[in-house]
Amino acid sequence: MKSALLGLLLALTAPLAHAQTARQTPAPVETPIVIGRSYALPSTVMGATREINVWLPPGYADSGKTYPVLYVLDGGQDQDFHHISGIAQLGTVVGTTRDVIVVGIASVDRRNELALPTTDSDLIARYPTQGQSERFRLFLRDEVQPFIQSRFRTSGETALMGESLAGLFVVETFLKEPTMFDAYVAVSPSLWWDGGVLARQSGAHLRDQSNAPRTLILTLGDEGPEMQAPMDVLTGNLRDFAMPGVTWSFTPRPTETHATIYHGAALDAFRRLYAVPAQ
Template sequence: MPKHFLRAAALAAIALLLPAQAPPPAAAPSAGEPIVIGRSYLVPSAILHGNRRVNVYLPPHYGAAGRRFPILFLLDGGAEEDFHHITGLAAISAAYGTTDEMIVIGIEGVDRRHDLTAPSTSPEDLKAAPTSGGAAAYRRFLVEELKPWVAAHYGGAGRTALIGESLAGLFVVETALREPGAFDDYIAISPSLWWNRQALSREAEADLAKGGLEGRRLWLAMANESSLYPEMQQGMDRLLAALRAAPPRGLTWSHTPFPGETHATIYHPAAMAAIRALYALPPARPGG
């Protein structure tokens, strides 16, 4: 065998024994461009004795002459909570012309078991949520401080809505029943109506009889909660019975069950359904 073949074979054998060389380092990425979907602010609150972080999403045509937009006040609306999720649903629905564009105001949670619950006399509730009972003050913050702040910064708008799920859904229902003038529309998804031995649903008939719901809309949804959270379903059933027994004058309400969803999966499909139901645009005319 020629010597140059022997030499090449030897070199190849040595190469197999050596560790593979690392590839050359990749070029450092450029700075790129940020993807911005909103802005975050600290809103001072005398009622809550401190600042609360509020995240704001503005639709693409915000600022266009003559345009007014619904404002969706989102409980649990922090960047690490539901702000990105709900703004995404609102944006994609409007982008395809299914619904109106809307402003989303996400209120970041601090101690949601405090802020979203009324006082409870249940020992189980107090053990699970020892800081509970701050809903009245939190509601005052939303109505007396945050809504004026939004109006001052973003001008006149269309209908206002309050949306929440679980304990936030409980807060939404309580607001609709006991301070119906706070918002125009209420979206409560799998509300935790088990709270305080289902007191809110037990008192719903009396609350509804007080009136004040003219021109309001209440959109309710419930996952398949019967097996894990039967008290939650019982509370919803009692609330629906009260609405059916004496429909409040001027209130438009609906209930949409989601039997294929759990408490952990209902929020996205139900929120999309609510946005489509309440803020639907008329169908486009053929050829338009």
């Protein structure tokens, strides 16, 4: 009888004791993780407000130093900004690369903003807004770069990075406005666009360039002849016509596909462009 009564008392008091313990345990404190800063930049060139994302190296606020800037195309928060800024953060933490400001420029209509005009009727039918890369380049030159230079401590060293159609834009910018950036990184550039016309015209563009120093980094995975053939044309013209001031390289990545190549290629580009000087 006493045993049964004791069991009943324990059963009744256990929930109460649990509730008292729960009330005494403070709830976890939730704070946001701040990765970078996002700006809604009004653009006269684009006729709309555009998303610009910025990652600053740790210690930026107190260092007083100036920093190189890497501009990343397709740099929206739901695009490539986070994983490219993550590479910059890793290099800073482990000391393998120099500190760099990463600026992500979000894309809205990629074929409009990143592709040069095409005469291909099928492409025009599929992408009627295509072919405004010159306008997007003007946006970068006249609005994005001045905004970053006026707001942050920049060293004047700049680079442009992009993959796929953004890689096509990188190559076009290197060929047509080579002094706009100091370095260009084109990962799996879609040189097939408009039947590979940009690659075929690259020799003429290269012959017209000055000998100003600049760097071009090209890479391509195992992506079939449509991607490889125009890359071969481009690299052939670089061998024949690039000025001595141009430092360029092409790295085949046969174990990578169009879907897997970007992160590793971007890491390699960081290590080349932002190598820590030897002590």
